[in-house]
Amino acid sequence: ALSAGELRLLEQTDGGERARRVVALWAAKEAVAKALGQGLQGRPQDFLVTQAVFTPRDGRPALAQVHYQGSDYGVQWLKSDLDGPLALASVINMSHQHATTGSKQTGRVV
Numbered sequence: 160a161l162s163a164g165e166l167r168l169l170e171q172t173d174g175g176e177r178a179r180r181v182v183a184l185w186a187a188k189e190a191v192a193k194a195l196g197q198g199l200q201g202r203p204q205d206f207l208v209t210q211a212v213f214t215p216r217d218g219r220p221a222l223a224q225v226h227y228q229g230s231d232y233g234v235q236w237l238k239s240d241l242d243g244p245l246a247l248a249s250v251i252n253m254s255h256q257h258a259t260t261g262s263k264q265t266g267r268v269v
Contacts, residue, residue: 160185160203168211183246184208187223187234190248194232 161169161184169180188206192199199206209231210224221236225248237245 160188162204162207165208168208180211180213183213183221183236184211184223186236186246187211187225187248190234190246191225191227191232194248195227 161181165184168184169177172180185203187208188203189199191206205227207226208223209226210222212219212222213236215221223234223236223246225232225234232248235247237247
């Protein structure tokens with residue numbers, strides 16, 4: 160279900176932390192798919208997590224960027240009382256914002 164790029168986001172993690180991050184990546188994909196009103200439709204690799212901040216600093220939220228059909232979507236992971244993360248997707252075409260503002264984000268895992 161994960162692409163080679165997404166597997167690179169998991170580098171230098173092991174055990175329980177790696178498992179939590181795998182679930183977080185899946186939740187990000189699923190959040191975007193549901194926000195778009197379609198679900199994953201058995202094609203999770205069509206939704207690519209291109210950036211992720213799993214452990215933010217200074218109280219910032221845990222965030223991911225998901226690329227799907229030429230557009231980028233922001234996802235925020237929320238902590239839950241359950242064993243896994245909850246993901247909230249903002250259906251905002253971040254690609255359009257980049258074109259408008261001229262800003263560029265760099266990929267980084269924290």
